[in-house]
Amino acid sequence: MNTKLMKTAKKEARKFFHGDIMGAKSNLQPIAKLFPTSPTWQLEQWKNCWCAAFVYYCVIKAGYDLPVKYPSEAVSCNFAGVKAWEEWAKLSENQYWLSSKSPSFTLEPGDIVLFDHVFLNQEHDHIGIVVEVKRNTIKTAEGNFNNVSAIVERPIEEHIRGVVRLPEIAKEKG
Numbered sequence: 108m109n110t111k112l113m114k115t116a117k118k119e120a121r122k123f124f125h126g127d128i129m130g131a132k133s134n135l136q137p138i139a140k141l142f143p144t145s146p147t148w149q150l151e152q153w154k155n156c157w158c159a160a161f162v163y164y165c166v167i168k169a170g171y172d173l174p175v176k177y178p179s180e181a182v183s184c185n186f187a188g189v190k191a192w193e194e195w196a197k198l199s200e201n202q203y204w205l206s207s208k209s210p211s212f213t214l215e216p217g218d219i220v221l222f223d224h225v226f227l228n229q230e231h232d233h234i235g236i237v238v239e240v241k242r243n244t245i246k247t248a249e250g251n252f253n254n255v256s257a258i259v260e261r262p263i264e265e266h267i268r269g270v271v272r273l274p275e276i277a278k279e280k281g
Contacts, residue, residue: 108275109274113217119164141163157250158235162192170276192221192234216239216240220236221271224266236248
């Protein structure tokens with residue numbers, strides 16, 4: 108169980124990050140500033156496409172040192188794309204990926220969970236961080252749940268593609 112990542116994600120999700128909703132201007136700047144601006148992906152264009160950027164923000168806040176774009180051609184996009192998380196986790200130097208199809212698959216608090224076919228009819232369409240595991244459901248800290256950050260309860264079912272299980276960062280001596 109990755110306690111630090113789980114606690115960080117829970118805290119950050121409760122800050123009510125949001126895109127432009129109900130006349131309120133987006134407050135996604137702390138997340139967006141982690142990603143270099145490009146003509147194709149400006150904050151104004153994030154709309155409902157920032158779940159993976161939120162996960163990256165939480166991972167960085169929890170103390171991990173990940174570049175915005177992993178320097179390998181095996182990772183097709185930066186960490187604001189859900190697909191990048193799986194590609195990166197499967198690299199031989201990482202081996203952090205657990206497929207939901209694996210007989211040893213389990214879910215733990217602090218796992219980064221990837222979903223297929225949740226909002227769109229496509230693979231890699233959503234991502235969150237597990238904060239609690241129950242018998243038939245999980246609670247996840249998510250960005251972009253109806254364009255806001257939230258703690259969401261979801262069934263444990265076929266939409267779960269797999270998880271990225273990061274090693275917990277060693278506690279600092281103090």
